[in-house]
Amino acid sequence: MLRLEKITKRFANGTLALEGIDLEIAPQTIVSIVGASGSGKSTLLRVISGLETPSMGQLSWNGQAIQRAQRAISFIFQEPRLMPWLKVTHNVRLGLGPSPDREDEKLVTEAIAKVGLERFAQALPRELSGGMAQRVAIARALVARPSLVLLDEPFSALDAFNRLKLQNHLLKIWATDRTTLLVVTHDAEEALVFSDRVIVLTGQPGRISEDFFIPLPRPRRRTDPEFQSWKQTILGALDLSLLEESEMLGEKSYASAP
Amino acid sequence: MGTSAKRRMTGFAGAFPEEKASFPVAERSARMPLWTRNGLGWIVPVILIAGWELLARAGLMDVSLFSGPSKIATELWKIAFNGELLAHLEATSVRVLSGFAIGVSAATLLGALTGYSGTARRLLDPLLQSLRSIPSMAWVPLFLLWLGIGESSKIFLIALGAFFPVYLNLMNGVRNVDRKLVEAGLANGFRGFALAKAVILPASLPAYLVGLRQGLSLGWMFVVAAEIMGASRGLGYLLVDGQTTGRPAIMMSSVILFALCGKASDGVLARLSERWLYWQDVYKT
Numbered sequence: 349m350l351r352l353e354k355i356t357k358r359f360a361n362g363t364l365a366l367e368g369i370d371l372e373i374a375p376q377t378i379v380s381i382v383g384a385s386g387s388g389k390s391t392l393l394r395v396i397s398g399l400e401t402p403s404m405g406q407l408s409w410n411g412q413a414i415q416r417a418q419r420a421i422s423f424i425f426q427e428p429r430l431m432p433w434l435k436v437t438h439n440v441r442l443g444l445g446p447s448p449d450r451e452d453e454k455l456v457t458e459a460i461a462k463v464g465l466e467r468f469a470q471a472l473p474r475e476l477s478g479g480m481a482q483r484v485a486i487a488r489a490l491v492a493r494p495s496l497v498l499l500d501e502p503f504s505a506l507d508a509f510n511r512l513k514l515q516n517h518l519l520k521i522w523a524t525d526r527t528t529l530l531v532v533t534h535d536a537e538e539a540l541v542f543s544d545r546v547i548v549l550t551g552q553p554g555r556i557s558e559d560f561f562i563p564l565p566r567p568r569r570r571t572d573p574e575f576q577s578w579k580q581t582i583l584g585a586l587d588l589s590l591l592e593e594s595e596m597l598g599e600k601s602y603a604s605a606p
Numbered sequence: 607m608g609t610s611a612k613r614r615m616t617g618f619a620g621a622f623p624e625e626k627a628s629f630p631v632a633e634r635s636a637r638m639p640l641w642t643r644n645g646l647g648w649i650v651p652v653i654l655i656a657g658w659e660l661l662a663r664a665g666l667m668d669v670s671l672f673s674g675p676s677k678i679a680t681e682l683w684k685i686a687f688n689g690e691l692l693a694h695l696e697a698t699s700v701r702v703l704s705g706f707a708i709g710v711s712a713a714t715l716l717g718a719l720t721g722y723s724g725t726a727r728r729l730l731d732p733l734l735q736s737l738r739s740i741p742s743m744a745w746v747p748l749f750l751l752w753l754g755i756g757e758s759s760k761i762f763l764i765a766l767g768a769f770f771p772v773y774l775n776l777m778n779g780v781r782n783v784d785r786k787l788v789e790a791g792l793a794n795g796f797r798g799f800a801l802a803k804a805v806i807l808p809a810s811l812p813a814y815l816v817g818l819r820q821g822l823s824l825g826w827m828f829v830v831a832a833e834i835m836g837a838s839r840g841l842g843y844l845l846v847d848g849q850t851t852g853r854p855a856i857m858m859s860s861v862i863l864f865a866l867c868g869k870a871s872d873g874v875l876a877r878l879s880e881r882w883l884y885w886q887d888v889y890k891t
Contacts, residue, residue: 446800
């Protein structure tokens with residue numbers, strides 16, 4: 349169980365990114381956080397990961413306070429962020445942390461197989477396509493068998509075809525592993541394809557404005573009328589009239605954030 | 607049982623058809639052969655030397671000031687034959703290498719420290735930057751005063767010359783490491799020394815290697831200053847000796863030997879850089 353109590357984050361420059369976020373997320377579920385840019389959704393994810401410390405409030409995973417990055421929680425960034433000097437297999441091994449056990453080696457092989465890149469285990473990042481590189485990043489995030497995976501717009505840098513392919517792939521992995529996934533996205537459709545629950549964040553400062561439980565069965569078809577009606581609901585909650593303004597504010601505050 | 611168990615073991619590799627890298631990666635063997643690549647660099651010097659020799663023989667050049675290449679070669683052969691050349695080369699190389707080693711060690715330590723820690727940078731960098739602006743020749747009399755005319759003053763002068771480029775490049779290399787890579791390291795539990803080893807040092811290696819090459823070439827420059835200030839052996843001594851005994855061929859031999867030594871040692875570092883930075887995604891010409 350992920351528990352956030354009154355999480356507030358104010359950056360050094362005074363920007364209030366998050367205010368009073370209360371949230372509980374059940375294990376083995378997929379939860380999406382949607383919102384326009386600048387709504388604080390990425391900041392929220394970074395706070396949960398331990399990359400940023402909250403200015404106020406408590407957060408815990410399975411009853412343990414989160415103070416810094418830990419092995420049970422892993423992070424998938426918008427870009428692959430692979431170390432360009434390491435082969436795929438060594439990049440994946442980074443997910444095991446600074447001092448992996450010798451027995452962990454087979455986890456690396458397993459994780460690479462899980463994303464279907466066995467033939468590229470010895471390749472360098474520069475030899476991979478964008479989609480393949482992001483799959484390596486997924487393998488790196490899953491290798492330590494985390495119980496919570498945080499994904500920050502993980503597919504937004506990919507083309508539409510690769511995005512669909514990786515979304516399906518991640519869902520298949522989830523179907524066996526049942527790792528709790530917390531996905532930040534600005535794509536209402538992506539949120540609906542994935543999630544048991546969609547949380548809408550509006551800024552600024554970022555606050556939870558809506559919390560939808562999505563009862564649709566899986567696998568979900570984007571063309572289903574029910575899927576479409578949910579999509580309209582979520583788009584409505586995003587308050588598109590405010591989008592333009594918050595986007596401008598958002599870019600500004602993000603650029604000046606430390 | 608068979609299929610489902612198998613699927614679980616192999617993951618979902620089947621979800622992806624056979625894939626190739628999105629663009630071809632240059633293979634070493636597919637590039638120009640080694641002798642062609644290195645051979646090209648010889649063409650211009652050979653033409654220049656041939657022209658020089660022709661001008662000297664035709665009497666169009668004052669050979670008392672510019673000895674012809676054949677005259678220089680004869681002088682070189684003479685000192686090579688009596689063992690003098692080897693002694694000079696050895697003395698100079700030992701000075702350059704020991705000075706370089708000392709300078710690089712200090713620069714690596716301080717550059718990594720000031721790059722990594724803001725406090726260390728604010729504490730030490732202003733001082734080091736102001737020392738850097740002192741002209742190298744200004745140190746010569748001071749080093750002679752402090753360390754005497756022996757080897758140590760020469761070696762430390764070279765160390766000083768090699769220090770600054772390595773220090774500056776490494777500090778900036780460490781400071782400019784991509785924040786995104788550092789965060790990827792942090793998110794995977796790397797911090798402190800582990801983070802430096804896994805992310806920051808490899809990421810700053812390209813800048814460090816540039817610093818090493820600059821430092822080494824400055825080392826060769828400073829050894830001339832060091833040997834001119836008083837030495838009984840070495841290529842710099844050869845230069846002064848040629849000057850005082852009025853033998854331009856010897857002076858030019860010394861200059862040519864400096865060029866060859868500098869180029870050879872830089873070549874070693876260039877090859878090492880190429881080998882260590884094989885992972886860089888750069889446009890190869």
